[in-house]
Amino acid sequence: MTLTTRVVVARSFGPADVLTIEEHPSPTLPPGTVRVAVRAAGLNPVDARRRAGSFGGRPPLVFGSEFAGIVVESAHPSWHRGEEVIGWSAQGADADLVVADGERLARRPEGIDWMLAGGLSGVGNTALTALTDLDLPTGSLIVVHGASGGVGTALVQLAVARGLHVIGTTSPANEEYVRTLGAAAVQYGPGIAERISDAAAGRHIDASIDLAGTAEAGDVSVAVTRDGGKAITLVPETMSSHGIRLVQTRPSAAGIRELAEAIRSGALTLPVEPVSFTDIVEAHRRLDAKHARGKLVLDLADNPHLTAFPTGE
Numbered sequence: 001m002t003l004t005t006r007v008v009v010a011r012s013f014g015p016a017d018v019l020t021i022e023e024h025p026s027p028t029l030p031p032g033t034v035r036v037a038v039r040a041a042g043l044n045p046v047d048a049r050r051r052a053g054s055f056g057g058r059p060p061l062v063f064g065s066e067f068a069g070i071v072v073e074s075a076h077p078s079w080h081r082g083e084e085v086i087g088w089s090a091q092g093a094d095a096d097l098v099v100a101d102g103e104r105l106a107r108r109p110e111g112i113d114w115m116l117a118g119g120l121s122g123v124g125n126t127a128l129t130a131l132t133d134l135d136l137p138t139g140s141l142i143v144v145h146g147a148s149g150g151v152g153t154a155l156v157q158l159a160v161a162r163g164l165h166v167i168g169t170t171s172p173a174n175e176e177y178v179r180t181l182g183a184a185a186v187q188y189g190p191g192i193a194e195r196i197s198d199a200a201a202g203r204h205i206d207a208s209i210d211l212a213g214t215a216e217a218g219d220v221s222v223a224v225t226r227d228g229g230k231a232i233t234l235v236p237e238t239m240s241s242h243g244i245r246l247v248q249t250r251p252s253a254a255g256i257r258e259l260a261e262a263i264r265s266g267a268l269t270l271p272v273e274p275v276s277f278t279d280i281v282e283a284h285r286r287l288d289a290k291h292a293r294g295k296l297v298l299d300l301a302d303n304p305h306l307t308a309f310p311t312g313e
């Protein structure tokens with residue numbers, strides 16, 4: 001029997017309102033894959049870049065790489081119908097049904113509700129990747145550019161839990177929020193280098209992590225390396241403009257387990273804002289604005305393929 005699925009599609013590059021929801025047959029399962037009924041799908045800035053055409057590819061485009069849901073059919077020996085999973089690096093997870101690589105799945109950890117599960121990998125695994133890459137000793141001082149966003153929220157807290165000291169750059173609106181994450185908050189904008197220097201209060205800055213991609217974040221990163229520190233960027237802009245080393249996220253099931261443990265222990269709190277699946281255009285407008293606090297996650301509570309399964313939180 002062919003199953004049909006709603007899918008978010010862009011038939012041309014452009015602003016958020018090029019997005020529509022279409023109904024399509026779900027493809028047959030290649031070996032090693034599983035079909036998942038999506039309960040929650042994390043939204044990421046890269047989705048907006050792809051839609052706008054700044055990330056290559058050719059329309060029609062589908063969206064969404066991370067999700068949480070229930071396996072409805074499996075062509076992978078490790079996964080079975082009815083299992084609750086978190087997935088990453090998928091194509092077209094902003095949908096009722098996604099066909100996912102069985103090697104890019106983790107079991108949904110106990111105590112991680114659906115919305116958090118849908119948005120955990122993108123921000124959490126990226127934060128872990130950055131910290132693992134830098135491999136800094138306890139007591140090191142780091143600067144995080146864009147500390148109040150999804151990745152920044154995870155990164156600051158995980159860094160603090162590892163005994164690092166963090167200076168987080170932010171807009172005035174999120175200054176207090178960044179402090180609650182455990183960082184010294186510094187406003188971005190003209191004069192940022194002096195404010196960071198004041199916040200460092202004479203201590204050596206061991207690393208700069210750029211999540212913002214601005215010229216001033218690039219300048220600060222270059223200055224940190226000049227003084228013997230490390231610098232990485234998660235965004236292509238400051239790799240191009242300042243030659244900062246670009247780090248790509250390395251999602252893993254082990255990372256999901258580590259993040260779940262950090263959440264259970266209270267070391268990590270990720271604010272998640274659910275957005276109804278049919279509000280996808282508005283959600284992309286929010287991504288375009290680049291001032292999210294925490295994480296936007298598509299809520300597919302009305303997914304008809306979930307009705308066969310109990311999906312309590």
Ligand SMILES: NC(=O)c1ccc[n+]([C@@H]2O[C@H](COP(=O)([O-])OP(=O)(O)OC[C@H]3O[C@@H](n4cnc5c(N)ncnc54)[C@H](OP(=O)(O)O)[C@@H]3O)[C@@H](O)[C@H]2O)c1
Pocket residue numbers: 044045046122123126145146147148149150151152169170171172173174188189211212213214233234235247248249287290291292293294
């Ligand atoms: N390389 C990878 O594998 C990888 C993986 C995941 C994400 N990323 C990238 O990492 C970046 C951050 O992702 P995210 O999910 O955290 O995004 P997000 O939730 O949209 O957060 C972006 C943050 O940037 C801040 N910001 C906006 N303008 C700024 C400026 N001029 N200077 C400093 N900060 C500014 C905003 O803070 P205010 O609201 O306080 O202004 C906002 O909190 C995105 O570009 C994303 O594509 C890369």
